Structure formats: C-alpha cells, structure tokens
Amino acid sequence: MLRLYGHTFSSYTWKALIALYANDTPFTFHQIGEGNADDDAFVAAAGPSGQFPVLSDGAVTVFEATSIIEHLHLHHRGPQPLLPDDPALAIRTRMWDRVFDLHVMNVMQDVVAEKIRHPDNPDLAIRERVEARLGRSYRWIEQWLTDYTRRDAVTLVECAAAPSLFYADWVHPIPDDCSQLRAWRAHLLALPAVARCVDDARPYRHYFPLGAPDRD
CATH class of the missing domain: 1.20.1050.10 (Glutathione S-transferase Yfyf (Class Pi); Chain A, domain 2)
Incomplete structure (x- = not known):
C-alpha cells in the first residue's frame, strides 16, 4: 500500500493528492504535524530539507511532488496518464x-x-x-x-x-x-x-x- 505524507492545506501536498485521486490509486494518507512523531521523523529524514509531501512505496521513498507524480505514472499507472508517452x-x-x-x-x-x-x-x-x-x-x-x-x-x-x-x-x-x-x-x-x-x-x-x- 502506498503511503503519502503531507498536510491537506499544503499546496504541494495537493499536487500529489490530485494525481492519486484522479486515478483512484489506493493509498493511505498520513497528516503531518498532528502528533505522530514517527511520521514527522520519517518526513524529516526523507529529503535534504525535511519537507513534505513524501511518498513511501514499499522500500522506495520519493520526495518532491513532481517526482512523486513521475513515480506514480511509471509504477502505478491508472486510466488517466499523468504524462504523455511521446x-x-x-x-x-x-x-x-x-x-x-x-x-x-x-x-x-x-x-x-x-x-x-x-x-x-x-x-x-x-x-x-x-x-x-x-x-x-x-x-x-x-x-x-x-x-x-x-x-x-x-x-x-x-x-x-x-x-x-x-x-x-x-x-x-x-x-x-x-x-x-x-x-x-x-x-x-x-x-x-x-x-x-x-x-x-x-x-x-x-x-x-x-x-x-x-x-x-
């Protein structure tokens, strides 16, 4: 199961969420800053700036919203292609x-x-x-x-x-x-x-x- 870490008021979290919602991709959402120390620590360690959103896909961790969308397009493609094949x-x-x-x-x-x-x-x-x-x-x-x-x-x-x-x-x-x-x-x-x-x-x-x- 994919896990997306972010905040629902965050513009860049929206960017990743829109891609997931558009293709009905199964995932769980982890809201940052609401008292879950493990989630906060995971995001803090995921990238050089410790910012969200971050996607966890098994052993693979992807940070930066554009890279998350590229990852979804490549590994979890749905009925709506997120990028052209050309x-x-x-x-x-x-x-x-x-x-x-x-x-x-x-x-x-x-x-x-x-x-x-x-x-x-x-x-x-x-x-x-x-x-x-x-x-x-x-x-x-x-x-x-x-x-x-x-x-x-x-x-x-x-x-x-x-x-x-x-x-x-x-x-x-x-x-x-x-x-x-x-x-x-x-x-x-x-x-x-x-x-x-x-x-x-x-x-x-x-x-x-x-x-x-x-x-x-």
Missing part, C-alpha cells in the same frame, strides 16, 4: 509543470513567507515585486492557454496548475483581462480530484497568514 510531448509537459511551480507557486510564497516573518510590518516592496511577477506569469499563461487543449483529464500540468493558481489568486487576483486563465482556474477547481482537495483543506484556512478570502 518523449517530446513529455518534455513540454514537464516544462509547463515548472512554469506553475517556479513562476506561480514559489513566487506567491515569497509574500506569504514575509507575512509569517513580519506579521505586523511586512515589507511592501516584497508584495509589489510578487504582484509584478505574478502579473507577468498570469499574462504568459493566458497566451499559452490559447493553444492548450483543456480537457477533463488530469495530467502533471493540472496537478501543478490547480494548487498554484488556487493560492496565487488569493495573494494577487487574476485580472479581468486574463479571462481564459480565470475560466481555466474555475475549471480546475471543479475537477473532482481538485474539488476534494479544496474541501478537505477548508478546516485549515485560518492558517493562511494573509487571511483566506471568503470565496472558493
């Missing part, structure tokens, strides 16, 4: 995955981290920089969506895009002139695998340092 198309899929992690998710987290460090007096320059970078990313993705065939299927792209856009839009709302991106975010949140993550995370919204908006 190597050239798989490269493009991995590239888009990096766009959402590096240019949306990680950018958004800079302003969240600043609020955690300085809750009463966050650096406004960091917020301005984050909003500018997110705005640029939003407009790039808006153009990219023109040629992206949106389906109800879940691939590595959707696994990366759904949590990153969910939280980034809380920090810096997608503007009206990115109508395709706004519609795609709504489409992603309505996918059953993603909607399950959204609902399971609701009890933890008070953890969001900037204040979770009253929507989604």
Whole structure:
C-alpha cells in the first residue's frame, strides 16, 4: 500500500493528492504535524530539507511532488496518464509543470513567507515585486492557454496548475483581462480530484497568514 505524507492545506501536498485521486490509486494518507512523531521523523529524514509531501512505496521513498507524480505514472499507472508517452510531448509537459511551480507557486510564497516573518510590518516592496511577477506569469499563461487543449483529464500540468493558481489568486487576483486563465482556474477547481482537495483543506484556512478570502 502506498503511503503519502503531507498536510491537506499544503499546496504541494495537493499536487500529489490530485494525481492519486484522479486515478483512484489506493493509498493511505498520513497528516503531518498532528502528533505522530514517527511520521514527522520519517518526513524529516526523507529529503535534504525535511519537507513534505513524501511518498513511501514499499522500500522506495520519493520526495518532491513532481517526482512523486513521475513515480506514480511509471509504477502505478491508472486510466488517466499523468504524462504523455511521446518523449517530446513529455518534455513540454514537464516544462509547463515548472512554469506553475517556479513562476506561480514559489513566487506567491515569497509574500506569504514575509507575512509569517513580519506579521505586523511586512515589507511592501516584497508584495509589489510578487504582484509584478505574478502579473507577468498570469499574462504568459493566458497566451499559452490559447493553444492548450483543456480537457477533463488530469495530467502533471493540472496537478501543478490547480494548487498554484488556487493560492496565487488569493495573494494577487487574476485580472479581468486574463479571462481564459480565470475560466481555466474555475475549471480546475471543479475537477473532482481538485474539488476534494479544496474541501478537505477548508478546516485549515485560518492558517493562511494573509487571511483566506471568503470565496472558493
């Protein structure tokens, strides 16, 4: 039985959970930070930063959400392929995955981290920089969506895009002139695998340092 270690409010945990849910892959979920010292110790030792999510598959331990999805695609393939079999198309899929992690998710987290460090007096320059970078990313993705065939299927792209856009839009709302991106975010949140993550995370919204908006 696969075991996934993470937290239901964690964006990168969502990324792995979406892949598992989309293919109805059997697994057990281990919530970190809820008093199970063995689980916490396992995650702390799994990778160099001790971060979740972490997947345990028998004797194999996989950390980093993208690598977990690659592992699932290779060893626990379900009816929805998480990556294309064509190597050239798989490269493009991995590239888009990096766009959402590096240019949306990680950018958004800079302003969240600043609020955690300085809750009463966050650096406004960091917020301005984050909003500018997110705005640029939003407009790039808006153009990219023109040629992206949106389906109800879940691939590595959707696994990366759904949590990153969910939280980034809380920090810096997608503007009206990115109508395709706004519609795609709504489409992603309505996918059953993603909607399950959204609902399971609701009890933890008070953890969001900037204040979770009253929507989604």
